[in-house]
Amino acid sequence: MTAQILDGKATAAAIKSELTARVEALKARGVQPGLGTLLVGDDPGSKWYVAGKHRDCAEVGIASIQRELPDTATQEEIEAVVRELNDNPECTGYIVQLPLPKGIDTNRVLELMDPAKDADGLHPMSLGRLVLNEPGPLPCTPNGIIELLRRHDVELNGAHVVVVGRGITVGRSIGLLMTRRTENATVTLCHTGTRDLSAQLRQADIIVAAAGVGHLIKPEDVKPGAAVLDVGVSRDGEGKIMGDVDPAVAKVAGWVSPNPGGVGPMTRALLLVNVVEAAERGAGGGNAG
Numbered sequence: 001m002t003a004q005i006l007d008g009k010a011t012a013a014a015i016k017s018e019l020t021a022r023v024e025a026l027k028a029r030g031v032q033p034g035l036g037t038l039l040v041g042d043d044p045g046s047k048w049y050v051a052g053k054h055r056d057c058a059e060v061g062i063a064s065i066q067r068e069l070p071d072t073a074t075q076e077e078i079e080a081v082v083r084e085l086n087d088n089p090e091c092t093g094y095i096v097q098l099p100l101p102k103g104i105d106t107n108r109v110l111e112l113m114d115p116a117k118d119a120d121g122l123h124p125m126s127l128g129r130l131v132l133n134e135p136g137p138l139p140c141t142p143n144g145i146i147e148l149l150r151r152h153d154v155e156l157n158g159a160h161v162v163v164v165g166r167g168i169t170v171g172r173s174i175g176l177l178m179t180r181r182t183e184n185a186t187v188t189l190c191h192t193g194t195r196d197l198s199a200q201l202r203q204a205d206i207i208v209a210a211a212g213v214g215h216l217i218k219p220e221d222v223k224p225g226a227a228v229l230d231v232g233v234s235r236d237g238e239g240k241i242m243g244d245v246d247p248a249v250a251k252v253a254g255w256v257s258p259n260p261g262g263v264g265p266m267t268r269a270l271l272l273v274n275v276v277e278a279a280e281r282g283a284g285g286g287n288a289g
C-alpha cells in the first residue's frame with residue numbers, strides 16, 4: 001500500500017481563494033480586516049512563520065500590522081505592545097507568535113489580549129467558548145487538521161484519533177474539537193508519560209503526531225490504512241529539519257500529510273479564516289457563526 005497525500009498546500013490555496021471573495025464583500029461594506037503579529041526575538045523559524053502569515057494576508061486582501069521586539073524584551077515591554085494592539089483600530093485580530101523567550105509568562109501575555117481580537121483561538125476566553133460549544137475563534141492547527149481531513153473525505157465520525165503531544169497549540173485543544181458532535185471522534189491524548197505509546201498508536205484510525213521528536217512514528221506503530229498527520233518540527237544532528245513521522249510510514253498508512261506541505265499551510269489558512277470570521281461578526285453578519 002502507498003498512502004494517499006493529504007495535500008495541505010493545495011487545500012490552503014483553495015481556502016485562501018474562498019476567503020478572497022469574503023474579504024472583498026467585507027470591504028464593500030466598509031470593513032477592512034487587519035491581522036497584527038507580535039514577534040519577540042530572532043528565532044529563524046518563528047520569523048519565517050510570521051513572514052508567511054503576512055504574505056498570506058497580502059494574497060487575500062487582509063491588511064498587515066507587524067510588531068517586533070528583541071529577545072531581551074521584558075514582560076512589561078511585551079505587555080505594552082499587546083495593549084497597543086488591543087487599542088489599534090486598524091488591527092481587527094492579532095497573534096502573539098509562540099514560543100515567547102524563556103522567563104516570559106506566556107499565559108499572562110495571552111490573558112491580556114482583547115478576546116475579541118484573538119486570531120489564534122488561544123485566549124482563555126476562546127478556549128472556554130470552545131469547551132461550551134459557543135461560536136468563537138478556533139485554534140488554528142487543530143482546526144486546520146480537521147479541515148484537511150474533511151476536504152480529503154477522511155471519515156471522522158466514530159474514528160479513534162490518537163494524538164501525541166500535549167502542547168498549547170495542538171495537543172491540549174484538538175480533543176475538544178474532534179469530540180464535538182459535528183466531528184464525533186473518540187480521542188486519546190498521549191504524551192511523554194504514556195506507557196506503551198506504540199500499543200496506543202496501533203489502535204488509531206487517525207494519528208496526529210505533535211511531539212517534536214524526529215521520526216517518532218514508525219511503520220510498525222501504524223494500523224494499515226490509518227491517516228497519519230505530521231505536525232512535528234525538530235532538527236537532526238546536522239541541523240536538518242525532521243517531522244515526527246518516519247517517511248516509511250507511507251507504505252502502511254492510507255493517508256499521510258507531507259511535512260512540509262501538510263499541516264503547516266493549513267495552520268496559516270485557518271488563521272486567516274479566524275480573522276475574516278471575526279471581522280464578519282464585528283460587521284454584524286456574513287458567513288460567521
Ligand SMILES: Nc1nc2c(c(=O)[nH]1)N[C@@H](CN(C=O)c1ccc(C(=O)N[C@@H](CCC(=O)O)C(=O)O)cc1)CN2
Nearest residue numbers: 049095096097098099120140169260261262264265267
Ligand atoms: N501564535 C502561534 N504560535 C505558534 C503557532 C500558532 O498556531 N500560533 N504554531 C506553530 C508555528 N506556526 C504558526 O505560527 C507555523 C508552523 C509552520 C508553518 C508552515 O507553513 N510550515 C511549512 C514549512 C515552512 C518552512 O519552509 O519551513 C509547511 O509545513 O509546509 C506555518 C505556521 C508554533 N507557534
